[in-house]
Amino acid sequence: MLMRGAHVVGEAAVRAGCRYYFGYPITPQNELPEYLSQRLLEVGGTFIQAESEIASINMVIGASAAGGRVMTSSSSPGISLKQEGISYLCGQELPAVIVNMMRGGPGLGNIAPSQADYFQATRGGGHGDYRVLVLAPASNQELAELTFDAFDLADKYRNPVMILGDGLMGQMMEPVVFRDPIDPRELPPKDYILYRHNLKLQAKYDEMTAKEVRYESYLVEDAELILVSYGTASRIAKGAVNRMRRDGYKVGLFRPITLWPYPTVALRALAKEGVKIGVFELCVGQMVEDVIMSVGGRSEVHLLGIPGGPIPTPADVQEFALSVLRGDGKVGKKVEI
Amino acid sequence: MNEQAMKKIFSRPESLKPAMTHYCPGCGHSIAHRLVAEVLDELGLREKTIGVAPVGCAVLAYNYFNFDMVEAPHGRALAVATGIKRVHPDKFVLTYQGDGDLAAIGTAETIHAANRGEKISTIFINNAIYGMTGGQMAPTTTIGLVATTTPGGRDPDRDGAPIDISQMLAVCQRTVYIERCALCSVKHIQRAKRAIKKSFLVQLNNLGFSLVELLSPCPTNWKMKPWDAWKWTESILTKTYPLGVIKDTSGLGEVK
Numbered sequence: 001m002l003m004r005g006a007h008v009v010g011e012a013a014v015r016a017g018c019r020y021y022f023g024y025p026i027t028p029q030n031e032l033p034e035y036l037s038q039r040l041l042e043v044g045g046t047f048i049q050a051e052s053e054i055a056s057i058n059m060v061i062g063a064s065a066a067g068g069r070v071m072t073s074s075s076s077p078g079i080s081l082k083q084e085g086i087s088y089l090c091g092q093e094l095p096a097v098i099v100n101m102m103r104g105g106p107g108l109g110n111i112a113p114s115q116a117d118y119f120q121a122t123r124g125g126g127h128g129d130y131r132v133l134v135l136a137p138a139s140n141q142e143l144a145e146l147t148f149d150a151f152d153l154a155d156k157y158r159n160p161v162m163i164l165g166d167g168l169m170g171q172m173m174e175p176v177v178f179r180d181p182i183d184p185r186e187l188p189p190k191d192y193i194l195y196r197h198n199l200k201l202q203a204k205y206d207e208m209t210a211k212e213v214r215y216e217s218y219l220v221e222d223a224e225l226i227l228v229s230y231g232t233a234s235r236i237a238k239g240a241v242n243r244m245r246r247d248g249y250k251v252g253l254f255r256p257i258t259l260w261p262y263p264t265v266a267l268r269a270l271a272k273e274g275v276k277i278g279v280f281e282l283c284v285g286q287m288v289e290d291v292i293m294s295v296g297g298r299s300e301v302h303l304l305g306i307p308g309g310p311i312p313t314p315a316d317v318q319e320f321a322l323s324v325l326r327g328d329g330k331v332g333k334k335v336e337i
Numbered sequence: 338m339n340e341q342a343m344k345k346i347f348s349r350p351e352s353l354k355p356a357m358t359h360y361c362p363g364c365g366h367s368i369a370h371r372l373v374a375e376v377l378d379e380l381g382l383r384e385k386t387i388g389v390a391p392v393g394c395a396v397l398a399y400n401y402f403n404f405d406m407v408e409a410p411h412g413r414a415l416a417v418a419t420g421i422k423r424v425h426p427d428k429f430v431l432t433y434q435g436d437g438d439l440a441a442i443g444t445a446e447t448i449h450a451a452n453r454g455e456k457i458s459t460i461f462i463n464n465a466i467y468g469m470t471g472g473q474m475a476p477t478t479t480i481g482l483v484a485t486t487t488p489g490g491r492d493p494d495r496d497g498a499p500i501d502i503s504q505m506l507a508v509c510q511r512t513v514y515i516e517r518c519a520l521c522s523v524k525h526i527q528r529a530k531r532a533i534k535k536s537f538l539v540q541l542n543n544l545g546f547s548l549v550e551l552l553s554p555c556p557t558n559w560k561m562k563p564w565d566a567w568k569w570t571e572s573i574l575t576k577t578y579p580l581g582v583i584k585d586t587s588g589l590g591e592v593k
Contacts, residue, residue, distance in 0.1 A: 024442065025467050025470040026470065027469070030470050030473060030485070034485045037488055049473060049474050051444060052412065052441060052442035053442070108392065108410070
């Protein structure tokens, strides 16, 4: 089925048994609530366009506490408004799926795709010692798979799960194959209480870190330069890798799929003498901090950070990669650790 | 031709920049911009005016208005304006907001700024739809109007009823002047200009909060031709939102 990314998320959510959606319009993700306003009607679910993002995330808290399989979506400024509610979801151990189709910031920014909410997604954004499991799809097929998984992961850990996409991903048309729908009435009962101690929360985050790390390694075995990118940026980076491999360069790609927990151990294993790491992000450089922590000084780390606005091409990333291989510092910058 | 006899009787207001707007054909925003600018010019206020722009179709109003402006986060214009007016009580402060901004996400800020009696003038554009994001339901969307998030049209049982913010604000003790006008005929536009002028005079006389609601056509998202949208505004939208003075305790009398 050829579908727009935002519609893929909506369809996958319904198939995963989600019957409650609360949100507020914001570009570039309106096609998702628009799709669900019709689709949830068809399956007897509830769609409410709330009066604000703050109201919508609190409706999510209520629906989740009441046992519903529930989601919300927004784009960067709207996700900022939801942060208090996300902290409450974590504190109360309530499952929910939150989609952030990131756009350029800070402030109002613009509606072009961006990855500048990496910190907000992986480090909190709201108050307290909490973590959100963050998934980074890079194609419409992964949007379908990870949206489906997100609801199960949220229930499994009684914790909100964030799908971190961007404006481009929501608009992009790609073929997609959906899993068979599940009946939400067949989901296990949610008979838990809300209060848990923070140390128990931490045990849960540790378990996520141990069990849920996902990543893709592409042509890294013999690579002298490994690009590290996620989401839309990784698609661009993979294009650069393919072009450079044709020209005989030993270049690979490491793509985190879970941003939190970050695939620290897997990346560390790739970082060694003679291998350079080139981070490419659609922001001035946020995930690069996780890369630095993972690499731990074993490899040189270089950064190409393109803030919200322009959309780079594989040729731009290739220029960066060639510059890193030459060591001339002309494109991007070497990160001093 | 005798140049001495030539007298300039019509021109672009100084309070408007000579810029092309991004508004759609038939949209009420450009008319509202012009009315605000004309009144500011006539009252000699341009140099002391600080405007606050919303998020929504008028998000770029600061590119069109030729006075100092601050861009507020979505819905927060009257909170931002409160901060400005409290620091500069001698300046003329106005907010320019749409119905999604003012009557949905900004309801709390709107009601509480009005209830504090902030000496601010608010221009409230009500086109009964979310324009910039592409036609989703607004709190002001009328029953039966088809928005992209109201399959089959707005259903009061499912989506609630249209909200009448102006009436709600009239209940607040500290609001001074509230009037609803429409931007859909020469007669109505002239009436709207008088209402805007009165609102500005309320602030200049330090009387308190005032708001002018302008019913504004949105042909693009109503899926109508511009002229049909203007006729729909007058014949249908005014049924949900009747025109006229909703509250006036200013004692200023009729404005010419």
